[in-house]
Every structure is written in C-alpha cells, then in structure tokens.
Amino acid sequence: MNERTYDVVIVGSGAGGGTVAQELAPLARQGQRILVVEQGPRLRSFEFTGRETDMSSALYRDGGAFVTADRSISLAFAQLYGGSTVVCTGTSLLATERTVSDWHVPGLAWSDLEWRSRKYLEQNSAHLIPPEDINDNNRLFADGARAAGFSVEQFPVNVSGCRGSSLCNLGCPNGAKQGTHVVQLPAAERAGVEVVTRAEAVRVEERAVVVRVRQALPGEKGAPGEWEPGEYRVRARIIVLAGGAAGTTALLLRSPISRRIPHIGTGFTCHPSLIMVAEHDAPITNDVGHPKSFYVDHADAGGYVLESCMYPPFVVARSLTGFGADHSRMMHAFPRLQMILAFACDRTTANNRIAVDDAGEPVVHYKLTPEVTQSLAAATRAAARIFFAAGARRAHVPAADPPLLERADAARLDTRIDASHVVPGTTSISSAHLMGGCAMGPPHQAVTDAWGRVHGIPWLRVADASLFPDAARINPYVTVMVLADRVGEAVRTDVGVLGAITAR
Amino acid sequence: MSYDDLRSVRHTLTAAARTFVPEIADLDDDDWRVVECDIERLFLQRTPEVRRQVVLFLTALEFLAVLRFGRPFSHLALDSRTRFLESLQRSSMVAVRRGVWGIRTMVLVAWYTQPATTFAIGYAPQFDGWTLRRPVSTPITSTDGESANGAPANGAPANGAPANGSLANDNPANDNPVNDNPAHHAP
Numbered sequence: 001m002n003e004r005t006y007d008v009v010i011v012g013s014g015a016g017g018g019t020v021a022q023e024l025a026p027l028a029r030q031g032q033r034i035l036v037v038e039q040g041p042r043l044r045s046f047e048f049t050g051r052e053t054d055m056s057s058a059l060y061r062d063g064g065a066f067v068t069a070d071r072s073i074s075l076a077f078a079q080l081y082g083g084s085t086v087v088c089t090g091t092s093l094l095a096t097e098r099t100v101s102d103w104h105v106p107g108l109a110w111s112d113l114e115w116r117s118r119k120y121l122e123q124n125s126a127h128l129i130p131p132e133d134i135n136d137n138n139r140l141f142a143d144g145a146r147a148a149g150f151s152v153e154q155f156p157v158n159v160s161g162c163r164g165s166s167l168c169n170l171g172c173p174n175g176a177k178q179g180t181h182v183v184q185l186p187a188a189e190r191a192g193v194e195v196v197t198r199a200e201a202v203r204v205e206e207r208a209v210v211v212r213v214r215q216a217l218p219g220e221k222g223a224p225g226e227w228e229p230g231e232y233r234v235r236a237r238i239i240v241l242a243g244g245a246a247g248t249t250a251l252l253l254r255s256p257i258s259r260r261i262p263h264i265g266t267g268f269t270c271h272p273s274l275i276m277v278a279e280h281d282a283p284i285t286n287d288v289g290h291p292k293s294f295y296v297d298h299a300d301a302g303g304y305v306l307e308s309c310m311y312p313p314f315v316v317a318r319s320l321t322g323f324g325a326d327h328s329r330m331m332h333a334f335p336r337l338q339m340i341l342a343f344a345c346d347r348t349t350a351n352n353r354i355a356v357d358d359a360g361e362p363v364v365h366y367k368l369t370p371e372v373t374q375s376l377a378a379a380t381r382a383a384a385r386i387f388f389a390a391g392a393r394r395a396h397v398p399a400a401d402p403p404l405l406e407r408a409d410a411a412r413l414d415t416r417i418d419a420s421h422v423v424p425g426t427t428s429i430s431s432a433h434l435m436g437g438c439a440m441g442p443p444h445q446a447v448t449d450a451w452g453r454v455h456g457i458p459w460l461r462v463a464d465a466s467l468f469p470d471a472a473r474i475n476p477y478v479t480v481m482v483l484a485d486r487v488g489e490a491v492r493t494d495v496g497v498l499g500a501i502t503a504r
Numbered sequence: 505m506s507y508d509d510l511r512s513v514r515h516t517l518t519a520a521a522r523t524f525v526p527e528i529a530d531l532d533d534d535d536w537r538v539v540e541c542d543i544e545r546l547f548l549q550r551t552p553e554v555r556r557q558v559v560l561f562l563t564a565l566e567f568l569a570v571l572r573f574g575r576p577f578s579h580l581a582l583d584s585r586t587r588f589l590e591s592l593q594r595s596s597m598v599a600v601r602r603g604v605w606g607i608r609t610m611v612l613v614a615w616y617t618q619p620a621t622t623f624a625i626g627y628a629p630q631f632d633g634w635t636l637r638r639p640v641s642t643p644i645t646s647t648d649g650e651s652a653n654g655a656p657a658n659g660a661p662a663n664g665a666p667a668n669g670s671l672a673n674d675n676p677a678n679d680n681p682v683n684d685n686p687a688h689h690a691p
Contacts, residue, residue, distance in 0.1 A: 052617045426605065
C-alpha cells in the first residue's frame with residue numbers, strides 16, 4: 001500500500017469539506033500539508049450538459065436511485081468535487097434560533113452561527129432574485145400563498161450571473177451557482193490545499209485514512225484523477241470527516257475505530273418530501289428562471305415547509321401517484337404545470353438510523369412516524385389551497401385518493417386529503433436533506449462536541465450534516481457551512497497542540 | 505443478477521411498461537428497444553439485491569396474473585393489466601407495493617428522459633433561459649399549449665424545433681441541453 005503523510009486530511013468536498021478546506025488555507029500558506037479526498041470526479045465546465053440521463057448518473061449517488069432500506073423513500077445526494085452544493089438550488093438560509101436552541105448542544109449558540117453565516121452568504125453571493133427574473137411558477141406560489149393567507153418569504157440564493165437555465169438540480173451549466181466547487185475549493189487550492197478526486201475513503205485507522213483511488217471508467221465524466229489508481233494509507237495529525245450524513249456515518253461504521261464511538265448512526269432525519277403539481281388553464285413559465293424562489297415556513301405551526309420548485313419531467317413523472325392515461329395527460333400539461341415541494345420537519349426517533357451492509361455501504365433505516373404523515377397531509381392541504389388560490393384548474397397531490405383534485409374540490413380539502421393516503425411504497429416520497437448519524441452533544445448521548453471533535457478521539461473531527469442532532473427544519477447547506485467553519489477554527493487551534501503527536 | 509436476467513422477463517417488463525405509459529404501446533420495435541436499453545441501464549445502476557428483487561417481482565407478476573385471470577400478465581389486455589397493477593399498488597403488503605413502485609419508477613424515468621418525449625410534452629430548458637424566453641405575463645393561449653401566434657407558450661420556437669439559442673458556455677459539444685430531439689420515435 002502507498003503511504004502518504006499530511007498534517008490534516010479532509011474527507012469530502014461538499015458544504016462541510018469545502019468549507020473546512022478553505023478555513024485551513026492559512027495553514028497551507030504556512031507550509032502545513034492539507035489534503036482533501038473526494039470520492040467523486042471533478043467535472044469540467046463543458047460536462048454540465050443539462051441532460052437528465054447523463055447528469056443524474058454523473059452527479060448523484062446510484063444515479064439518484066439510492067433508497068431507504070425498505071425502498072419507500074428515495075434519497076438524493078451528490079458525489080463529486082463540490083458534493084451536493086453542485087446540485088442544490090442554492091437556497092441560503094440558516095437554521096432558526098429556535099431550531100438550534102432545541103438541539104440542546106452545550107457550547108453551541110445560534111448567535112455564533114448567525115455571525116458566521118454572514119461570511120458565507122457574502123462569499124457565496126447569496127441574494128434575492130430580482131422580480132423581473134422570477135418566473136410564473138414562483139410568482140404563482142407567492143401570489144397563491146398570500147391569497148390563501150400564508151406568510152411568504154423569498155429565498156436568498158447563491159447564484160452569480162444566473163442566466164435562468166432552470167437546471168440547478170442537474171448542476172448549473174453556466175457555472176452560476178456558487179457552491180464549494182466554485183468558491184471555497186478553488187480558493188483553498190490556490191492557497192496550496194491539495195484536492196484528490198476519485199478517491200474513496202475506505203476506512204479510518206489510528207490517525208490515518210485508507211483511501212482507494214480509482215481510474216475513470218470509459219465514457220465517464222470528469223477530469224482524470226490526481227493520484228495513480230491504487231490504495232493509499234494517508235497519515236495525518238487531524239482527520240476531518242465531511243462525506244455527508246450517509247458517507248461519514250458509513251465510513252466510521254465500517255472502520256474498527258467505531259468500537260470506540262457509541263451512538264454512531266443514530267438520530268437520522270431527512271425532511272421527507274412530496275412533490276405536488278397543479279394544472280393551469282394557460283401555459284406558464286416554469287422551465288426558465290431560477291426554480292426555487294419562495295417558501296412558506298410552517299415548521300413551528302404545522303411541522304412542514306412549502307417551497308416553490310421545478311423539476312425535470314422524469315422527477316415529476318415518478319412523483320405523481322398512479323400511472324396510465326391520467327398520469328400521461330398530466331405530464332402532457334407540463335408547460336401549464338405549477339409545482340410545490342412540501343417537506344415534513346421530522347424528528348429523531350430510536351429506529352431511524354444509518355447502518356452499513358456487509359460491503360460497508362450505507363443502509364438508511366427510516367420509517368415515517370404518524371406525526372410526519374400528519375405533517376405531510378397538512379402540508380398537502382396547504383399546497384392545494386395555494387394552487388387553487390393561484391387559479392389552478394386541478395391539482396395532483398399524493399395525499400389524496402384519488403390524487404386528482406378539481407377546482408370544485410377546493411372547498412373540501414380537509415376531507416379529500418388525509419394522512420391515511422400517505423402510503424409508503426405507493427406514495428412517492430423523496431428527500432435531499434440527509435441529516436444526523438454523528439450528532440453533536442454531550443458525550444453520553446452524542447458522537448462529537450459542539451466543535452465537531454469526536455468524543456474521546458481528539459484527532460478525529462466531523463464537519464457535515466451528520467452533526468445535526470435533529471432536523472434543520474430548513475434547507476441545510478448554510479447551517480452545514482457555519483458548523484464546518486467552527487470545525488475549521490478548532491482545527492487551526494488544535495493542530496498546534498496535536499503537533500506534539502507527530503504522524504507516524 | 506445481470507442484464508440477461510432482466511431480459512429473461514422482458515415480455516413482462518414490456519407489458520408493464522405499456523401499462524404504465526400508454527404511449528409506449530405505439531412504439532415500433534426499434535423505438536421500444538431504445539427505451540428498453542435505458543430501463544436496462546437504470547436496472548444495472550441498482551444494487552444487486554434490488555436487481556434480484558426486480559426480476560423476482562416481474563416473474564411473480566407474470567404468474568400471479570394466471571391465478572387471477574387465467575392468463576400470464578404479458579398476455580392480458582391493457583384494461584386487465586391496469587386493474588391488476590392498480591390492485592397490487594394498493595396491496596396491504598409493502599413488498600408488493602414497492603415492487604410496482606420500483607418497476608414503475610424505472611419505466612417512467614426511462615420514458616421521460618427520452619429527448620423526443622420531453623420535447624413532445626413541452627419541456628424545453630435552455631442554457632440562456634431568460635435571454636431567449638421572457639415571461640409572457642398574460643399569455644393569450646388556447647388550452648392545448650399553443651399561444652395565439654402558434655408558438656408553444658413556454659417559449660420554444662413556432663416551427664416546432666427546439667430553441668437552441670446561443671449556448672455561450674465553453675462546451676463545443678453543447679448543441680442543446682435537453683432537446684436534441686433525435687426524433688427517433690414519436691411518443
């Protein structure tokens with residue numbers, strides 16, 4: 001096995017890993033050796049084609065087909081240079097003060113996160129899309145929600161030079177999205193941080209990570225890997241894990257060191273989501289412009305958040321309930337479709353957790369609780385009210401049976417839409433917010449402290465959404481970045497102390 | 505569990521696909537083969553365990569239909585296939601429901617990523633989105649998706665061709681992000 005030695009190794013290059021890499025750039029400038037290992041490839045700008053088939057395969061784990069152990073919820077997360085910041089819509093919000101307070105993490109104050117978030121909102125050019133660039137799909141959400149009595153807010157989004165391709169979830173073809181692949185990682189690399197792609201962390205050993213570097217497959221997107229294919233033992237004084245909730249948790253679980261870390265894998269949440277569509281009489285602009293501009297935050301009042309959204313046909317098709325002629329008719333109304341995403345603010349339970357299979361691959365055990373199905377039903381009623389208040393002719397909502405609601409049904413949504421119709425295995429439920437598995441908190445109930453230090457193992461850190469002790473209750477990437485910012489700060493402080501323990 | 509295993513149940517898969525998406529029944533063999541190849545690609549992206557379950561479910565589907573209708577699933581008329589799959593989709597057994605859901609998902613994803621399909625349903629994103637397509641605030645349209653001037657009101661040109669626009673990114677291969685519309689089959 002090849003042997004390499006660094007001062008700090010970061011596993012993963014998304015919102016967590018990219019942020020830590022940038023925060024350790026001063027160390028790199030001082031001559032310390034910082035390495036980022038990323039499982040996926042480094043896509044070149046011309047490889048963002050916007051085509052669903054090849055982009056899904058290139059960007060998402062299992063081509064977007066990763067599902068929970070009981071196959072009832074699809075879980076989307078990206079594996080490439082920049083991680084899921086490449087494919088998210090860039091909605092840039094920090095978890096609320098109430099959420100962070102409810103996490104009860106000793107030493108973690110929302111005011112500290114809020115202060116740090118300003119840096120990332122500025123760095124990532126987060127701003128409100130101007131009214132002239134808001135498409136009809138988003139505008140109808142805002143107008144309908146206000147008419148239905150909801151308080152509507154606009155998302156700041158991290159785009160610069162957005163040309164309105166609407167292809168955010170397939171990776172911006174114009175390089176407008178300010179993910180870590182555009183902002184933090186290039187800055188870190190300019191300062192001397194080394195990034196190695198196509199490099200999977202196989203296991204964590206004592207102050208070392210075993211990494212398997214693979215060759216690009218024929219026809220596979222991405223630049224050639226930076227290291228020769230093969231296995232490497234990379235020794236370091238500090239190891240930071242930032243491979244996402246599933247990736248980091250699975251990496252630890254398949255490593256012998258996991259025996260020293262109780263509570264790994266527990267406390268998984270994912271904001272289970274429904275995608276709903278409604279048909280208007282006339283065509284609307286929906287496949288041009290930023291896809292996600294507005295939201296209704298009912299996390300506290302109803303346990304859900306509604307967001308305007310727009311997805312390509314293959315996502316919409318699988319999100320609709322049923323099949324056959326009715327399904328096809330709805331799909332052929334695509335230019336007239338308004339879309340809303342609803343996610344439930346789930347809470348940790350004893351059974352929802354991340355494990356690994358015999359091959360060490362992540363397995364997500366997740367069951368909808370009655371509270372979550374009630375929240376999804378309530379969210380569906382709210383979405384239906386918004387659709388009809390916006391003038392929709394009919395709506396397709398999976399929490400109704402049959403799922404098609406006509407305008408005349410608007411007066412009896414409470415009876416048509418019911419939690420009993422949210423049926424795993426029939427209702428298409430998805431998630432793109434994987435959280436928990438290596439939660440922050442006190443040693444007797446959590447994996448790390450409030451600075452991402454693994455309890456009892458001072459050289460091992462976690463810096464991604466697996467840190468969340470419970471759901472973020474809003475799109476999580478900014479919260480991941482500010483937590484990673486803290487991890488970076490702690491590493492800068494601790495690397496000198498741990499310097500006495502030289503890498504062997 | 506390989507590609508060949510899926511081919512062993514291809515008649516059942518074809519019948520299921522034609523039930524999930526009525527337009528698939530209108531395809532000739534060559535055009536169906538294109539869609540089928542994409543289903544196979546999606547199948548191969550699944551884990552070995554899921555692939556095993558897919559083949560097992562399709563095998564069971566064929567023979568469960570014999571118990572209910574006296575004929576294998578692939579020999580049933582569309583109406584019977586539809587009723588049968590709908591009943592399985594409402595089964596009290598989650599394994600049965602997710603079997604339908606899994607096959608349905610692969611078929612729908614394969615179908616709705618075909619360029620000709622996305623073109624036919626009017627999905628036409630462009631790299632230069634707003635440059636090419638400003639919103640029509642009060643579109644004067646009929647309900648069949650065409651504006652008064654004959655152009656699809658989502659902004660694609662009136663001649664029915666995909667709006668290529670100026671693809672000013674640095675990809676020489678970028679003809680059109682989605683709708684390269686090979687017109688290899690008409691959904």
